[in-house]
Amino acid sequence: xxxxxxxxxxxxxxxxxxxxxxxxxxxxxxxxxxxxxxxxxxxxxxxxxxxxxxxxxxxxxxxxxxxxxxxxxxxxxxxxxxxxxxxxxxxxxxxxxxxxxxxxxxxxxxxx
Amino acid sequence: xxxxxxxxxxxxxxxxxxxxxxxxxxxxxxxxxxxxxxxxxxxxxxxxxxxxxxxxxxxxxxxxxxxxxxxxxxxxxxxxxxxxxxxxxxxxxxxxxxxxxxxxxxxxxxxx
Numbered sequence: 001x002x003x004x005x006x007x008x009x010x011x012x013x014x015x016x017x018x019x020x021x022x023x024x025x026x027x028x029x030x031x032x033x034x035x036x037x038x039x040x041x042x043x044x045x046x047x048x049x050x051x052x053x054x055x056x057x058x059x060x061x062x063x064x065x066x067x068x069x070x071x072x073x074x075x076x077x078x079x080x081x082x083x084x085x086x087x088x089x090x091x092x093x094x095x096x097x098x099x100x101x102x103x104x105x106x107x108x109x110x111x112x
Numbered sequence: 113x114x115x116x117x118x119x120x121x122x123x124x125x126x127x128x129x130x131x132x133x134x135x136x137x138x139x140x141x142x143x144x145x146x147x148x149x150x151x152x153x154x155x156x157x158x159x160x161x162x163x164x165x166x167x168x169x170x171x172x173x174x175x176x177x178x179x180x181x182x183x184x185x186x187x188x189x190x191x192x193x194x195x196x197x198x199x200x201x202x203x204x205x206x207x208x209x210x211x212x213x214x215x216x217x218x219x220x221x222x223x224x
Contacts, residue, residue, distance in 0.1 A: 040121070040216060041216060042201060042214045042215055042216035042217050043156065043201060043214040044214075045211055045212075045213075048211065058211065059213075090155065090156070097205065097211075098143075098163075098205060100146070100158045100161070101146075101158070101212065103155040103156050103157070104155060105154075105155050106155055
């Protein structure tokens with residue numbers, strides 16, 4: 001039981017490049033979330049999903065897209081990376097909205 | 113939307129002393145309040161949570177209290193140990209949706 005996993009762990013991009021971050025969970029959770037963590041800003045919700053095939057915007061969705069084609073996977077895409085997207089990205093999942101959110105190990109992204 | 117605030121941003125205590133971390137929230141409809149601990153370089157992990165129908169909850173050395181009238185909840189850590197040093201995030205969830213709103217985090221340092 002791996003819990004929540006994220007790939008890659010680290011990535012360096014140049015401005016304008018695109019990439020996709022993959023989150024996978026093996027706990028059969030309905031809800032999945034993408035957060036970004038910046039110094040002094042806490043955890044800010046980018047997008048989330050309440051079930052397979054659904055997505056919704058969070059607090060800071062601009063510049064990101066997501067997809068939930070399979071229940072166990074939640075993908076975060078950056079179409080044209082900007083330096084302001086340099087951050088640590090955490091994925092999380094939960095069975096219900098009021099349940100514990102389990103976080104992945106994070107992806108450290110640097111955009112030059 | 114919900115607004116969650118944590119003050120101060122840092123707290124330092126002597127090993128063995130108690131630590132109290134307070135959060136305030138803005139939406140009186142919020143009904144779920146978790147606390148997450150994040151050690152340096154690690155993922156956030158749930159340490160305790162409380163629902164709006166309960167005033168206090170304890171788990172060994174940690175406890176959480178909720179004051180719905182004043183719209184604040186607090187994390188209490190007794191007999192602090194160096195391994196309690198971490199960033200602590202509070203969060204609140206408002207009834208009908210599935211999003212948690214996190215505070216910016218408090219860095220707790222336990223001096224040996």
